[in-house]
Amino acid sequence: MTINQSGWRPEMGGNKDGGTVSTFTGNRALMLEEPLIFEIGSTETTGVDFADGDVAGSRLGDLSRKAPIGLPGLSEPEAVRHYTRLSRQNYAIDLGLFPLGSCTMKHNPRLNERMARLPGFADVHPLQPVDTVQGALGVVEELARWLITLTGMAAVAMSPKAGAHGELCGILCIKAALEKRGEGHRKVILVPESAHGTNPATAAFAGFSVENIPATDEGRVDTAALEARLGPDVAGVMITNPNTCGLFERDLKRISDAVHAVGGYVYCDGANFNAIVGRVRPGDLGVDAMHINLHKTFSTPHGGGGPGSGPTVLSEALAPFAPLPFTQVDADGHVRLIEEETAGEDHPDSFGRMVAFHGQMGMFTRALTYILSHGADGLKQVAEDAVLNANYVLRSLEDTLDAPFAGSGPCMHEALFSDEGFPAGFSTLDVAKGLIDEGFHPMTVYFPLVVHGAMLVEPTETESKGALDQFIGALRSVAERAKAGDASLKSAPHFAPRARLDETQAARKPVLVWKDAAPTAEAAE
Numbered sequence: 001m002t003i004n005q006s007g008w009r010p011e012m013g014g015n016k017d018g019g020t021v022s023t024f025t026g027n028r029a030l031m032l033e034e035p036l037i038f039e040i041g042s043t044e045t046t047g048v049d050f051a052d053g054d055v056a057g058s059r060l061g062d063l064s065r066k067a068p069i070g071l072p073g074l075s076e077p078e079a080v081r082h083y084t085r086l087s088r089q090n091y092a093i094d095l096g097l098f099p100l101g102s103c104t105m106k107h108n109p110r111l112n113e114r115m116a117r118l119p120g121f122a123d124v125h126p127l128q129p130v131d132t133v134q135g136a137l138g139v140v141e142e143l144a145r146w147l148i149t150l151t152g153m154a155a156v157a158m159s160p161k162a163g164a165h166g167e168l169c170g171i172l173c174i175k176a177a178l179e180k181r182g183e184g185h186r187k188v189i190l191v192p193e194s195a196h197g198t199n200p201a202t203a204a205f206a207g208f209s210v211e212n213i214p215a216t217d218e219g220r221v222d223t224a225a226l227e228a229r230l231g232p233d234v235a236g237v238m239i240t241n242p243n244t245c246g247l248f249e250r251d252l253k254r255i256s257d258a259v260h261a262v263g264g265y266v267y268c269d270g271a272n273f274n275a276i277v278g279r280v281r282p283g284d285l286g287v288d289a290m291h292i293n294l295h296k297t298f299s300t301p302h303g304g305g306g307p308g309s310g311p312t313v314l315s316e317a318l319a320p321f322a323p324l325p326f327t328q329v330d331a332d333g334h335v336r337l338i339e340e341e342t343a344g345e346d347h348p349d350s351f352g353r354m355v356a357f358h359g360q361m362g363m364f365t366r367a368l369t370y371i372l373s374h375g376a377d378g379l380k381q382v383a384e385d386a387v388l389n390a391n392y393v394l395r396s397l398e399d400t401l402d403a404p405f406a407g408s409g410p411c412m413h414e415a416l417f418s419d420e421g422f423p424a425g426f427s428t429l430d431v432a433k434g435l436i437d438e439g440f441h442p443m444t445v446y447f448p449l450v451v452h453g454a455m456l457v458e459p460t461e462t463e464s465k466g467a468l469d470q471f472i473g474a475l476r477s478v479a480e481r482a483k484a485g486d487a488s489l490k491s492a493p494h495f496a497p498r499a500r501l502d503e504t505q506a507a508r509k510p511v512l513v514w515k516d517a518a519p520t521a522e523a524a525e
Helices: 076-087 110-116 134-151 163-180 198-205 223-229 252-261 361-397 428-437 465-483 487-491 503-508
Strands: 155-157 188-192 209-213 234-240 265-269 289-291 312-314 326-329 335-338 415-417 455-457
Touching: 110 361, 134 155, 134 312, 134 326, 134 335, 134 361, 155 163, 163 198, 163 234, 163 265, 163 289, 163 312, 188 198, 188 223, 198 209, 198 234, 198 265, 209 223, 223 252, 234 252, 252 265, 361 415, 361 465, 428 455, 428 465, 428 487, 465 487
Parallel strands: 188 209, 188 234, 234 265, 265 289
Antiparallel strands: 155 312, 289 312, 326 335, 415 455
């Protein structure tokens, strides 16, 4: 018996909408329907019974709560089950391939987690005396040494707590260096259109004006256009390499030389360092500053709002302007933490401090564990396998999906496709929603903006050929359905806990506060 698109067969009974039989609970076997926590519990009860007692009075004074708190009371089993069921509705790297392009959602080795939970790392406090945290500071110093070595740079600021935070660190170093030279009048940062979107935002936040540099037809920086714009008002360039089209910027050394010749600096967005780690040292290409996302290249957890970590490596020209604090090893091996902004001879040109303390100890521990477990040769293989996997995806799907830069040579860490060839009425969004029914989180969509209806896939190096083949087959199937005009895609996903939302309304009119439905008045008899 042929199974239709939904997977439903007549002998299954029930109905074929969504391929499921209606149930009283709304559950689909172990796909459990879960109401809001407010719908489960009652604000009139608590999960724990307390005996009435004499209250001596509140010490909060006029700060005491004036109205009921309105939180539902649940027993422990109810609370545990609620959040466990919700967790089953989340996609995670532990469930399957996470193809988000530009994000490098790789596996987080359990060894990293075990090391980060060791006493002395997990319970370290930033206000402890330095002599009591020599091991932790030693980890920070060792990780810094690896990052400097891998990038071919002179120094690293470890305190930035995210990629964009690291960008800001680098740009503030450039700003401080220009002001030290008496060239604070340089106010223009050039940003190629193939760069990450945070780049122009960071430059503008730091007080610079941003000018766009176009891309060539092959998806790389128009070097001639960039060189033509260079002048005495240019502070520097922010360039992402490999760029958001998944391509290596082959002219970066030429660009760096040209920018340096007019007195500017080169910032490289290192978010995609995973594609070149162990293979290319950005310092050899003339880069002056580059942030490194530890959650991308070095496998620390990614997503969920943090914690992030974005150390920023600096060239010899910018190293004196790095932020405080930083570690320093004395001749006797004792690690000092230079953290006073009046450090004087230690760091007189520092632009200041970016965070209250020193960074993310848990992320440092995880990243160093990853580096040491791979070694130099293993990190080189990380980049090679990431590039191999991305090219396998690109070449396996270029006969079904339009690949606008497939003729530009091998891609790097990610494969880029477009919606070219889809019939009227079908879009990238329909393909993304269809992938949810296939059991995959969708790839990055509509980015980069230089490609219409972009679909950006980054498989990372941690996926096996079998996993890639399954994803390729699923994406091919959905794309072929779109090209064939399968109307069911327009309402996908069908098998997810929730159907397709009106995303425009959800963004413009989000419902952020629970309001109990007003009781319906009974009609008089």
